[in-house]
Amino acid sequence: MWFFKESSLPGKTLDVEFRYSTTLVGKFQVNLDFKGWRGIWVKFSECKVKNSAEIDEVNFVLSDADTIYIDLLVFEKSLGKQSRDKVVAPIEGLDLYDASNTWQRTYHWSQQLPTELPLTIDKKKVKSLEHILSRLRNWYCDETKTSSNFPKDSLLEKRWNSIKDRAKKAHKEYDELVFDGSEIAGPPLFCRNSKFGKKYSQADKTRKFGFIFKKILLPLTVEYYLRSRKKEIADEAAKQLPELNSGDLQREQNAYTAIAGEDKGMIQLLKNYLKKPPFTEDQLKTAINTLNLDRLNKINHLLDFVKQQGFADGSGLGSVDHEMNKDGAGFMHTLFLLKDSLSIPSNKSRLLDLINTAKWYNDFGEVYQTPTFELKGTTADRMITTMLYRLMIVLVMPNDDDDEMKAKIRDMDALVLWMNNALEVNEGLGGVIKPDFIGFHHKAFYGSAYVPPALHVASLVQYLLGGTEFSLSASSIDNIRRSLETLRLIAVKYSTPNSVNGRMPSYVNKALIKTALPGYAYISVFHPPIMPSTIPTGIKVTTTYRPEMFLRLYNDPAVNSFLEDGSPNKKAKYYLNTLGSLDIMEAVSTFGVSL
DSSP states (O other): OEEEESSOOTTOEEEEEEEETTEEEEEEEEEOOOOEEEEOOOOHHHHBSSSOOOOOEEEEEESSOOOOEEEOOOOOSOOOSOOOOSSSOOGGGOOOOOTTOGGGOHHHHHTSOOOOOOSSOOHHHHHHHHHHHHHHHHHHSOTTOOGGGSOTTOHHHHHHHHHHHHHHHHHHHHHTSEEETTEEEESOEEOTTOSTTSSOOSSOOOEEHHHIIIIIIHHHHHHHHHHHSHHHHHHHHHHHHHHHTSOOHHHHHHHHHHHHOSOHHHHHHHHHHHOSSOOOHHHHHHHHHHHHHHHHHHHHHHHHHHHHTTOSTTOOOSOOTTTHHHHHHHHHHHHHHTHHHHTSGGGHHHHHHHHHHHHHHTTGGGGGOOSSOSSSSOOHHHHHTHHHHHHHHHHHSOOSSHHHHHHHHHHHHHHHHHHHHHTSOOOSSSSSBOTTSOBEETTEEOSSSSHHHHHHHHHHHHHHHTTSTTOOOHHHHHHHHHHHHHHHHHSBTTBOOGGGOTTOOOGGGOHIIIIIHHHHHHTTBOOOSSOOSSOOSSOOOOOBSOTHHHHHHHSSGGGHHHHTOOOOOTTOSOOOOOHHHHHHHHHHHHHHHHO
């Protein structure tokens, strides 16, 4: 069932009672400290107080007067993968899932207390966080480069065109949402495992949360970030001003499209802001900045909408099972790329709310385990998603005072410990990396999927942290490198044999191109152990270590279609095809060949 509340009531509850005649046969409690929609899935076996399975009455008993709207109250013959959360906590303290159910421990990890704050602020660690932040920003796009100066027909230009094409489609999908004034009011959103939202139609106008995050939010955010950079605005204005003032209608239209993208609504907004030519460069910059505010407003409306629909701190959506495989890329890249906007003092409460939501869905409490971790290793899915997303969370955490800075350092220290544990060799059926450096998922070697992107993300994280106070351990880096090497040896250059491809036995899958190629470049970058006193500008690769694996895979026309694509993977579990990744690969190739 789904509950809707217009305001939260901290400390207040609602009891849901199941009765047969006058006898109470089952009961659970709902915490009312929430606003908006909340999905609740409860299996009768969780809440029964009598063995009888017959029910003829359901009562909703409030602890205090309140107004609650109930929708989609459904009694199913069977139910599985339901998640406990802060709305309906484990009933009678019973945790439904053990440590093997990694997707169902969100509530469990939310109860894990953070480790102690450091007594002092380590300035080297502060500087390290600044270096890591800069590297991640440049990974999206080298800050010294702008789209107006990408060489014609280059991989950068082609990938940028791919990004723009996805943004155009996202604007169209945005406009087709249901609106109440300027606020998004629909369609209703449901979790991955829900029977609702599976196929949008005139008869069933419901959607999955993943649709919003993949199809609309992620493309709009990437477009906004790339177009709102100061150098991007300056270069675009300088290049397009003569075109807009040319008096040639076709040249003018091309200029409007170059600035606003191909969405007709955005082009019209730009024209409205500029009025009639001729324009000055300052007028054009102002119009571009105003247009970027419109882009940002769309993103904020989407964030407000998914929160109102239930994607919020403490909300299980009914089931969080595999949910971050659908929602994580869109939500987490948006959180990171909006860092500058969210860092404005007036947005502090919004930032903290988004961080709490991100920590909830990324099971951040898992990193606080001490003195040891309950399990060695992690799963491929979590290495693909939470390993990078948890780093993003730390990087966007505020540091406006000493306590906030200490909390940021504490979380980063804990995160690196978890990363090193996740990258340990695991002798059993769990974990990813095995003693012979093959990669496991679903309790078997998985060559075509899961493992290659997991190693890709691990390599990226190693690149981001390298040479800082938060570098991965030498054994973790070696484990990543040797696992990539093993995967390369098993593959016929790009394709892994169907005998090790699990449920995706396509020999022509070319897994090493689609899911791992940049990882071979990242693992080849060697950062000096002594950090520069100033943050380098743009992407810098000054030293490589054993780049031969990458060079063999990279210098082949077979990889071009992948390098030109700026999309997330098909199921939107991850987004790794950034502009900056192209420059890192090219830098490793150039430096490696010159050795």
